[in-house]
Amino acid sequence: MPRVIIWSECQFTKLAIKEIISKKLPYVNGVIFFNRDDEVNLYTKDYLIIDPSGGGFHKCYEFLNENINVLDPERILIISSEVDMLMLGLLLKKQFKFLKKKKGLSEIVSAIQQFIQLQNMTSNKESFDYKITKMEEKVLVMMMSGLSVTSISNILKLSVKTVSVHKCNSLRKIGVDASSSSALFFLHKHAVGNRIT
Structure with missing residues (x-):
């Protein structure tokens, strides 16, 4: 059974996502809150949900950069603004699953379910068409x-x-x-x- 690891600077976000997962996805093995000081081993089959909002953007980038070879980008969901997502994609040269921050609760629940079931979720390339040369x-x-x-x-x-x-x-x-x-x-x-x- 898969683990879901939640990385966020916001306690409310972490608790809300854990609640969604525990009610809607009972087959998940566990929800782990990850802090940079924790001794949590990350595995390829883990699902990682990241909220890099506010001052946490550079910490999120460093965290992803350190662990990008361990984690499967298909199993990483970033809840963020389009700009932050674009910059993470450019910096790390990877495409991740992406959920816009200002979605309604039902859309967030549905997107998290789709993500953990590895169904159709929006990827970076589909979301952003900024026409950057x-x-x-x-x-x-x-x-x-x-x-x-x-x-x-x-x-x-x-x-x-x-x-x-x-x-x-x-x-x-x-x-x-x-x-x-x-x-x-x-x-x-x-x-x-x-x-x-």
């Missing part, structure tokens, strides 16, 4: 890796102005602003340089 994606990923605009311009042999244009275009297309958790990830975790407006 290959160069904009490359610049965005390099920024998320902590490189400054100047460093990126040196690596790509492009002018600083050209790199800045790609940066601004990609951020505008995905709707990143200073209040989003992804922007906080940029500004605080990776010190990207120019302020995002």
Whole structure:
């Protein structure tokens, strides 16, 4: 019987998801709340439900990055905004199952059931059509890796102005602003340089 591991900074989210699973999915072996300090071994057959909202975005990224080779991306469900999901996909070069944060309760229950039964769930590629060019994606990923605009311009042999244009275009297309958790990830975790407006 499968285990479901819930990773979230929000206690309410964890308890609500556990309640949904215990009432609707009695064949699940157990629901485990995972904190970074816990000694929980993750297995390929585990289901992982992640809520990277708020200031937890960079912790979520680090957690996924550390465990991505152990976990099956098909068994990872991320409850988040589209922007956070897109950035996780770009950073980790993986497609995950995705549930938009602002769904109604019945839709959330149904989506969690589908996910744990490995039925049709929305994947990253189907959800996001931001029309980001290959160069904009490359610049965005390099920024998320902590490189400054100047460093990126040196690596790509492009002018600083050209790199800045790609940066601004990609951020505008995905709707990143200073209040989003992804922007906080940029500004605080990776010190990207120019302020995002």
